[in-house]
Amino acid sequence: MLRRFDKLLKCNLCYISGIHSRSKACKPVLKNCKKMFKSAVFNLQEATPDQVKEFLNSFDTVLSDCDGVLWINNNAIPGSPEAMNYFRKLGKRIFYVTNNSTKIRSDFAVKAQELGFIAEPEEILSTAYLVAHYLKGIGFTKKVYLVGSNGIGDELKAVGIRHFGVGPDQVKPDFKSMSPSDMDPEVGAVVVGFDEHISYPKFMKAASYLANEDCLFVATNTDERFPKSSSIIIPGTGTLVRAVETCSERKALVLGKPNDYVRKFLESFGLDPARTLMIGDRCNTDIEFGVRCGFQTLLVMTGVTSAKDLEKIRNDKTPPLPDVVLPKLGDILNLTSS
Numbered sequence: 654m655l656r657r658f659d660k661l662l663k664c665n666l667c668y669i670s671g672i673h674s675r676s677k678a679c680k681p682v683l684k685n686c687k688k689m690f691k692s693a694v695f696n697l698q699e700a701t702p703d704q705v706k707e708f709l710n711s712f713d714t715v716l717s718d719c720d721g722v723l724w725i726n727n728n729a730i731p732g733s734p735e736a737m738n739y740f741r742k743l744g745k746r747i748f749y750v751t752n753n754s755t756k757i758r759s760d761f762a763v764k765a766q767e768l769g770f771i772a773e774p775e776e777i778l779s780t781a782y783l784v785a786h787y788l789k790g791i792g793f794t795k796k797v798y799l800v801g802s803n804g805i806g807d808e809l810k811a812v813g814i815r816h817f818g819v820g821p822d823q824v825k826p827d828f829k830s831m832s833p834s835d836m837d838p839e840v841g842a843v844v845v846g847f848d849e850h851i852s853y854p855k856f857m858k859a860a861s862y863l864a865n866e867d868c869l870f871v872a873t874n875t876d877e878r879f880p881k882s883s884s885i886i887i888p889g890t891g892t893l894v895r896a897v898e899t900c901s902e903r904k905a906l907v908l909g910k911p912n913d914y915v916r917k918f919l920e921s922f923g924l925d926p927a928r929t930l931m932i933g934d935r936c937n938t939d940i941e942f943g944v945r946c947g948f949q950t951l952l953v954m955t956g957v958t959s960a961k962d963l964e965k966i967r968n969d970k971t972p973p974l975p976d977v978v979l980p981k982l983g984d985i986l987n988l989t990s991s
């Protein structure tokens with residue numbers, strides 16, 4: 654028999670697929686479904702204390718996105734450390750799954766700890782780490798031309814892969830004077846991650862290496878923007894990846910959420926998808942990833958995807974909607990104490 658909370662989720666799915674009113678399973682919870690007509694996803698704040706309890710009992714593993722769920726830049730989102738630590742106290746296994754490539758795992762763990770989260774480097778799954786793991790896994794022995802930061806560079810170094818390219822390019826007085834002698838014949842892969850020193854010469858080099866079809870093209874993620882704390886837009890890594898794809902006329906192998914490499918990597922931990930919760934602030938990466946993996950999904954509204962975006966996604970039916978939504982992760986604590 655379906656539990657009450659499962660029924661709610663089912664109704665949500667029925668509604669999205671447009672067969673809500675014909676589904677018998679929905680009838681017992683039509684009252685709740687009416688609320689969903691407004692919000693399109695189940696707002697956990699509208700759950701009864703028993704439903705919240707059931708929700709908390711319905712997963713053993715929590716995968717949380719970082720930027721926009723746990724913190725923005727170097728500031729914790731109020732309540733997020735307490736909520737994550739509460740999950741841990743309940744005995745949940747925790748993984749921090751971030752598309753961010755600017756740090757090695759141990760530095761991410763230090764950042765998390767400084768912001769109040771209990772975190773170990775082994776619990777961090779960042780795209781810098783994934784790139785090194787991927788290249789090592791395929792036995793890559795050549796050099797990497799890296800459009801990215803030291804986060805990726807240090808992870809590559811840790812697995813014995815040579816790389817160069819971090820930091821500002823040595824721009825010649827006239828960029829058109831770049832010649833084949835400026836290219837390193839040992840390069841066998843171009844890796845693109847977040848690079849605050851991105852420049853025209855870097856695009857020229859990346860595209861020129863990629864003109865050799867044996868040269869691998871790997872990217873960390875395609876997030877369009879970082880979550881913002883003011884009206885200033887901070888372009889995300891997707892901006893750079895799409896630019897290199899354009900000038901190289903090739904498609905990158907993208908390792909970060911929502912792509913398959915993260916799922917394959919997590920498989921080694923033996924997670925039960927039905928009892929895993931993916932928390933995110935972005936529907937086209939975090940929630941899409943959770944849905945592809947068969948996880949439960951929780952969207953918080955402290956990062957990229959806004960209520961207005963959700964409405965648009967509901968109409969366009971893409972990317973997938975989350976199962977449940979909360980204004981911020983810390984709100985879960987208020988629901989459990991009532």
Ligand SMILES: O=C(O)COP(=O)(O)O
Nearest residue numbers: 718719720751752753876
């Ligand atoms: O760095 C990014 O673009 C996003 O990082 P996130 O996956 O932790 O939100």
Ligand SMILES: [Mg+2]
Nearest residue numbers: 718720721934
């Ligand atoms: Mg995020």
